[in-house]
Amino acid sequence: MIKVKCFGVAREIIKSDYFELNRSDLSVKELRSALYESHPEFSMIKGFMIAVNQEYATDEMAITANDEVAIIPPVSGG
Amino acid sequence: MEVKSIKISDTPLSIDDAYQFVQDVSCGGNCLFVGTVRNKNKGKTVTHLNFETYEPMALKEMDKIADQCLEKFEVKKIAIHHRSGHVGLKEIAVVIAVSSPHRADGFMACQYAIDTLKETVPIWKKEHLEDGSYWVGARP
Numbered sequence: 355m356i357k358v359k360c361f362g363v364a365r366e367i368i369k370s371d372y373f374e375l376n377r378s379d380l381s382v383k384e385l386r387s388a389l390y391e392s393h394p395e396f397s398m399i400k401g402f403m404i405a406v407n408q409e410y411a412t413d414e415m416a417i418t419a420n421d422e423v424a425i426i427p428p429v430s431g432g
Numbered sequence: 433m434e435v436k437s438i439k440i441s442d443t444p445l446s447i448d449d450a451y452q453f454v455q456d457v458s459c460g461g462n463c464l465f466v467g468t469v470r471n472k473n474k475g476k477t478v479t480h481l482n483f484e485t486y487e488p489m490a491l492k493e494m495d496k497i498a499d500q501c502l503e504k505f506e507v508k509k510i511a512i513h514h515r516s517g518h519v520g521l522k523e524i525a526v527v528i529a530v531s532s533p534h535r536a537d538g539f540m541a542c543q544y545a546i547d548t549l550k551e552t553v554p555i556w557k558k559e560h561l562e563d564g565s566y567w568v569g570a571r572p
Contacts, residue, residue, distance in 0.1 A: 361554065361556060408492055428570050430550070
């Protein structure tokens with residue numbers, strides 16, 4: 355099971371502050387596709403990054419069950 | 433000696449805390465940027481903002497910005513303080529303070545810090561208007 359933290363507009367799309375995926379490992383790119391498939395509303399926003407263990411991740415990176423994973427929609431601090 | 437002060441707070445920020453932190457006997461210039469909540473955006477009336485943060489990652493990204501400022505510019509100390517939660521009109525959303533021997537590097541570091549923060553730090557602003565609310569920058 356991979357647990358994905360959700361913030362901002364992503365939290366509102368998922369309707370929860372986390373999303374659980376019944377997989378033991380997958381790539382960031384696969385996670386991205388899974389999210390677009392389960393929640394088509396993601397195509398309505400400007401896109402999102404994925405963070406793995408509190409660092410921005412590239413599409414090729416592998417995610418496993420012990421990683422801390424988060425959806426990072428466009429940031430707007432300041 | 434501590435040269436970085438990085439903080440996310442759900443209570444009002446103090447400009448003086450940031451200023452006192454960066455002051456140094458070797459520095460003749462102290463540059464502060466204070467971001468506050470304005471009452472209009474794109475012609476709409478804003479009532480308040482709400483900041484959501486991914487706090488541990490946001491603190492890490494703010495710390496990286498501070499390190500970059502210390503490396504790229506001739507600055508001695510830097511403070512980056514950001515609010516979370518409900519922030520009303522005229523209240524402070526962010527304070528960046530930099531001390532430097534001479535002013536030019538202070539101005540550059542301060543600008544670099546706020547510009548980079550807006551691009552990389554996982555903090556999200558929900559703007560509340562008289563007639564609704566929306567996540568800033570989320571939709572095309």
